Amino acid sequence: ETGVTQSPTHLIKTRGQQVTLRCSSQSGHNTVSWYQQALGQGPQFIFQYYREEENGRGNFPPRFSGLQFPNYSSELNVNALELDDSALYLCASSLDRGWTEAFFGQGTRLTVV
């Protein structure tokens, strides 16, 4: 167990809707990263939050947005859902930005119909 928890574990949404996914980071970790993993693919970096500020972003459109709270928990929001957004969404926490080891949660399986 990594101590990184994500909710919900599964979610079904309709195209065009909005979704919010949540992540509680491991105790003592101030950095949270979000990844998208399509079936049969490796995780793709969405963005990272460090001390409540975005600290880097991958090649994802602006309809993917996030927040980090004072307790270092985090949210991933996706607007105007598309069918291709169906994937496993992973949250990873690390001790500090630039710290090499990242520990992942169990993921949220999002299905867009």
Next chain:
Amino acid sequence: EDQVTQSPEALRLQEGESSSLNCSYTVSGLRGLFWYRQDPGKGPEFLFTLYSAGEEKEKERLKATLTKKESFLHITAPKPEDSATYLCAVQGIRYEKLTFGTGTRLTIIP
């Protein structure tokens, strides 16, 4: 752009049959190379970090090695519970992100 290529895509072994998984990479300023294990529908489980060429790390039946262009994950006398997808990732100058390969799906047959 950082890139990671893993081979083979899938590997089936008999229980006790040792083998190696390959991870080839190109990265600007390697900060770390990571191996993760992922079970179906679950998040990746951290296994190893390697920082520089020549480094080796071991954990139970797994041993990871690193050169300047590739890393190997050696599995010695595997058991059915070692069946999983093994992911390789690199962290470079853009230290905030990990770049992953597509993984090797390992099946150990009893």
